Amino acid sequence: MGQISRNDMAGILNSGDPQVLQELLQAADKCRRENAGEKVYLRGLIEFSNYCDRNCFYCGLRKNNRRLERYRLGKDEIIKLAMLAFASGYHSICLQSGESDDPLEVDFLVEVVREIKELSREADEHALGLGITLSVGELEYRQYERLWEAGAHRYLLRIESSVPELFESIHPPSQRLEQRIECLRALKDIGYQTGTGIMIGLPGQTVEHLLRELEFFRREDIDMLGLGPYIPHHAAPLSKVKAGPLDPYLTTLKILALCRLTMPDINMVASTALQSIAPEGLRMGLKAGANIVMPVLTPEIVRDNYYLYEQKQYKGAEELAAEISSCGYVLGLWEWGDPLHYKKTNP
Ligand code: SAH
């Protein structure tokens, strides 16, 4: 795997020595500057609905969480937010929601994507318009294809864990790992820039599991990675299971760095969960090799109801921009910032 052996990776992941972490981050930062450059690209995140038909054991949006106030943004509101993002120089957005069984939701999203694409193309001298990432869970092949035809070109579907026993310990039996893998392959087949990822520090997750996750990312030849620490939510059953053995924050930094070193040309997100779990999460995530940040554009009036985990923190766009430049990176505005990996594999 890359130039680091499996044994070396295990040694790094098992080590509690701050010097080991320091050296790892330095190596990842060097590798990132050489291969992915010093730019950090923004994806304006619009969490357009918190309705969900699934029951993931870790997530506050799960269907059985009856206490959560549900919301769904209207088409015009989503388009307005997207166009505002475009005018401010974010040339990519990500539309995210819970997962729905209702095919009408896909019809709705197809319309939204098509209109955003048309309007932003008209407003763009290069006629490229906004880059649109979707993250709405598992759909059928034809549904992914319709969204692609409407103008979406990236998709984020975290595998959550590719290790069968771990996946099964955090999902009800109706949610199947094979199905999720099939979805990832469908997305790649259609032509999407495909992103996946996992949660780190899940109860019972071990170093051996993480080494297998790293192998999975490489095997699936992914273009983008969105991973972050697991943070419990009081209304989700996994919060009742004993934590550990891994430290979610430090292990996330190590995994980001190992991913940058072994997959130098992919795009990697410094996730909101990473920013939420520690005050220096964003900066450390960038130093570990992340080159994407997703400022939350969801309107404040509903934002708190997109309650995936406790203590979700939001940083304003200006604060994010200041932090990004203060650690020596350059904001990549007015461009899509596609993963070099995708460009190489889809010339
Ligand atoms: N419903 C879609 C997208 C929205 S959920 C889907 O599941 O793919 C987005 C991500 O939030 C999930 O992929 C999961 O990794 C993350 N998430 C959910 N609950 C979390 C928790 N308790 N801690 C950390 N991340 C969580």
Ligand code: SF4
């Ligand atoms: Fe729904 Fe996604 Fe949360 Fe699972 S992780 S309950 S699919 S929003």
